[in-house]
Each structure stands twice: as structure tokens, then as C-alpha cells.
Amino acid sequence: KQEVTQIPAALSVPEGENLVLNCSFTDSAIYNLQWFRQDPGKGLTSLLLIQSSQREQTSGRLNASLDKSSGRSTLYIAASQPGDSATYLCAVMDNFNKFYFGSGTKLNVKP
Amino acid sequence: ETGVTQSPTHLIKTRGQQVTLRCSSQSGHNTVSWYQQALGQGPQFIFQYYREEENGRGNFPPRFSGLQFPNYSSELNVNALELDDSALYLCASSLSPGGGYTFGSGTRLTVV
Numbered sequence: 264k265q266e267v268t269q270i271p272a273a274l275s276v277p278e279g280e281n282l283v284l285n286c287s288f289t290d291s292a293i294y295n296l297q298w299f300r301q302d303p304g305k306g307l308t309s310l311l312l313i314q315s316s317q318r319e320q321t322s323g324r325l326n327a328s329l330d331k332s333s334g335r336s337t338l339y340i341a342a343s344q345p346g347d348s349a350t351y352l353c354a355v356m357d358n359f360n361k362f363y364f365g366s367g368t369k370l371n372v373k374p
Numbered sequence: 375e376t377g378v379t380q381s382p383t384h385l386i387k388t389r390g391q392q393v394t395l396r397c398s399s400q401s402g403h404n405t406v407s408w409y410q411q412a413l414g415q416g417p418q419f420i421f422q423y424y425r426e427e428e429n430g431r432g433n434f435p436p437r438f439s440g441l442q443f444p445n446y447s448s449e450l451n452v453n454a455l456e457l458d459d460s461a462l463y464l465c466a467s468s469l470s471p472g473g474g475y476t477f478g479s480g481t482r483l484t485v486v
Contacts, residue, residue, distance in 0.1 A: 267416070294472060306380075306464055306479035307417075352416055359430055360471040362409070364416030 265290045269353055269365035276343055277373050284338040284368045286353030291331050294360070298327050298338050299352040301367070307352065311338070343372045377403075378478035380465050386484045392453045395481045397465030399446040405471045406448045408440060411462040411480070423448060424471055452483075460485045 266289045276282055286296075295314050299307040311320045311327040313336070319328040324341040340347060350367040357363065377400035387393050399406055405424045409417035419432035423442035437453040446467070452459055462482050466475040 297474075299477070304462075304482065306378075307466075307477040309474065309476070312474055354416075356472075360405070360407075360422060361419045361430055361432070362407070362417070362466075362475075363419070364409075366414070366416045 265293075265355060265357060265363040267353060267355055267363050267365040269351075269368050271368060272366065273369040273371075275371040275373065278343060278345060280343050280372075281339070281341050282343055282370075284340070284351050284353075284370070286336040286338070286365055288334045288336075288355045288363070290357075291334055292358065293331065294356045294358050296327075296329050296336050297354050297356070297362070298325075298336075299354060301350045301352055303350075310351075340370075343370075345372045345374050348372050378465055378467050378476050380463075380478035380481050382481060383479070384482045384484075386486060387455050389455055389457060389485055391455050392451065393455060393483065395450040395452075395463050395465075395483070397448045397450070397467070397478055399448070399465075399467035400476065401446060403446055403467035403469055403476075405468045405473070406442055406446075407466045407468075407475065408448075408450045409464040409466065410434075410459075411464060413461070417464055420450065422471070429471070455485045457485050459483065 313329040326339040354362040379398040407422040408420040411417040422430040442448040
């Protein structure tokens with residue numbers, strides 16, 4: 264059974280810092296990997312989607328990498344801002360179109 | 375603005391009751407998935423519908439059931455509610471099962 268782990272569970276940084284969020288998964292037979300942002304009590308906003316054949320994706324200040332063979336992904340956030348404060352969820356999709364989510368990293372960016 | 379709309383946004387039910395949650399997807403999104411997210415946890419897959427047929431189910435009992443309609447709307451029904459059913463229920467839709475998914479804002483269900 265696929266298990267997704269995110270480290271750290273919580274992170275507090277001063278504004279302007281670059282930071283890395285980590286995600287690991289146990290089964291490398293994935294269809295894609297997606298990073299989401301979730302604000303308190305809200306739904307999920309897709310940030311980046313990496314297909315299983317890809318190594319990384321970039322959008323603005325965000326960069327996500329995927330190493331399928333080692334079961335790892337990282338989300339890099341450059342020049343963090345208070346508006347980046349949210350919970351970040353990593354999800355892998357299996358070949359049956361089912362997402363497996365980690366428990367998230369709760370990020371607080373202090374002004 | 376999300377293309378997936380869920381209703382209601384909040385709901386309080388009593389243990390043993392039944393509840394229906396609704397999701398309206400973007401036109402053409404013939405795949406819809408439902409997820410349950412307990413407080414402090416990641417979402418858990420409940421089931422998926424493709425062209426009005428269930429084509430995948432997670433580890434949830436049969437009292438969780440669903441329907442998908444030709445107009446790209448769908449329902450999640452939960453019978454015999456239990457306290458542990460209290461959670462945020464998320465709907466996600468896609469143009470195809472393996473495509474990118476758009477999530478709704480969720481329905482917060484509280485069972486008392």
C-alpha cells in the first residue's frame with residue numbers, strides 16, 4: 264500500500280528565506296505527483312504537477328523535483344512571503360487514478 | 375476561481391442520520407473523485423466515478439455511496455452517520471481519469 268510522508272510537519276521561517284519541503288513515497292509505480300496548497304478550512308489549490316517521466320516543474324517562485332527511483336520529491340519555495348503561509352500537501356497518483364496524500368507541512372512565514 | 379462547486383459549505387448532523395453532499399464540476403469533466411479529510415490529516419480517497427459509473431473505491435464501508443449525473447454534477451451519500459465521519463469532504467473533477475484534477479472548497483461535516 265502506498266504511503267506518503269512529509270517532513271517537516273511544521274515550519275516557521277522569516278520572510279525572504281528560501282525553503283525546501285520534503286515528500287517521500289513507498290511505491291515508485293506512480294502515474295504523477297502533485298503539490299497542493301491548502302488554506303485553513305479550505306479546499307486544495309494545485310501548485311505543480313509532475314508526470315512520472317519528468318524530473319521537475321517550475322512555476323514562478325516554486326520548483327518541484329521528482330526522483331521516482333528513490334521515492335522522493337521536494338518543493339522549493341524561493342524568497343518566501345507571508346502570503347505563502349498555508350499547509351502544503353504532496354500527493355502521488357497511482358495507475359488507477361487514486362491520489363495518496365501526505366499529512367502536509369504547515370508553513371508559517373513571519374513578516 | 376475554482377470550477378468545482380460544493381454544497382453545502384458546512385453541515386451539522388446527528389449520529390445515525392443520513393447526509394447528501396453535492397458537487398458541481400466544470401462542463402466536460404466526466405471524472406469525479408471524493409475524498410475525506412480528517413482534521414490534521416491528508417485527504418483519503420473514498421471513490422471515483424467516470425461517465426456515471428463507479429470505477430474505483432477506497433477503504434470505506436458501503437454506507438458511503440455516490441452518484442454522478444450527465445450534467446457533470448455528483449453526490450456523496452453517507453448513511454448511519456458516526457462521530458468519526460466528522461471531516462472535510464472534498465470533491466475533485468477532471469476531463470479524464472489520468473488528467474489534472476481541480477478540487478472544490480469542500481463541505482465541513484460535523485456529526486454530534
